Amino acid sequence: MRRITRGTGAPAGRRPFESPAGVRLLVPGWPQIAWGQSARGLVLLGSFLVAIATSLLAWGTWLAWILLAFAFLTHVGSASDAIQQSSFPFYKRSAAPIIAGVLGAAIYLPILLTLLEIAWPGLSPDRSGRAYLVNCWAYRGAGPDRGDWVWLRLVPMGRARAARVVAVSGQELEWDGHDWRVDGRRPRRIVPRRETSWPRGCRFHVPSGQILVEPEEEGGVPPTTGSLVLVPKDRVIGRAWVRYYPVWDRRLL
Numbered sequence: 001m002r003r004i005t006r007g008t009g010a011p012a013g014r015r016p017f018e019s020p021a022g023v024r025l026l027v028p029g030w031p032q033i034a035w036g037q038s039a040r041g042l043v044l045l046g047s048f049l050v051a052i053a054t055s056l057l058a059w060g061t062w063l064a065w066i067l068l069a070f071a072f073l074t075h076v077g078s079a080s081d082a083i084q085q086s087s088f089p090f091y092k093r094s095a096a097p098i099i100a101g102v103l104g105a106a107i108y109l110p111i112l113l114t115l116l117e118i119a120w121p122g123l124s125p126d127r128s129g130r131a132y133l134v135n136c137w138a139y140r141g142a143g144p145d146r147g148d149w150v151w152l153r154l155v156p157m158g159r160a161r162a163a164r165v166v167a168v169s170g171q172e173l174e175w176d177g178h179d180w181r182v183d184g185r186r187p188r189r190i191v192p193r194r195e196t197s198w199p200r201g202c203r204f205h206v207p208s209g210q211i212l213v214e215p216e217e218e219g220g221v222p223p224t225t226g227s228l229v230l231v232p233k234d235r236v237i238g239r240a241w242v243r244y245y246p247v248w249d250r251r252l253l
Helices: 022-026 030-034 038-057 062-087 095-118
Strands: 120-123 131-135 149-153 160-167 172-175 180-182 202-205 210-215 229-232 236-244
Touching (some): 022 062, 038 062, 095 131, 160 236
Antiparallel strands (some): 149 160, 160 210, 172 202
16 A cells, blocks of 8 residues: 555655645646645636636626635635645745735736727617627727627717727718618628618718628617718727627626
């Protein structure tokens, strides 16, 4: 039978102070599992993974931030426990805040800031529960293209919302009384007919520095009588590249 190290549950020859955690500190529970402390390690790893997965499902609600904080504290607890075991009996309790600061500054803060830039949670203002992942870096080098879904702030409507780009600067729009045409071609998604609000016919070019958009519908009904809106490009916050429904709607929390 193998001799077990007293107090750790690890096989002899793999005691914490003889087997430094090293890069294992980057994964909660990994050092403990490597030292034969399977129960403790699996609890830490499982708690971390469940918190991360659930926060992604609830992304866009305050519950997601609570779960992310719990995942961070779990990681800090795992790293502190691993360092304490490997340095026993010289471990100082004041090391925990230092560990939290290092993990937060080196790993969590950069990841969180990047996530907020490329997957900002934009919630629909109509309280329908719809949300969009907004890439705020999408248009740093160039403007949106026709057909893109963008996240922008419309001044008359107040809050930011998603909208589909119908035409960009320089393109010609023509209304024949029934359908819109862009540069002589009908858009893939035909704008709903509104004979009561549009003239029988018109033609114009989108001015420089502006785009023509059709805002998202609210509960299946267009937000305004004339839903096509000319907006400056600088009001575009980013590209709405994914539409989803958070598991927990903000209205219920």
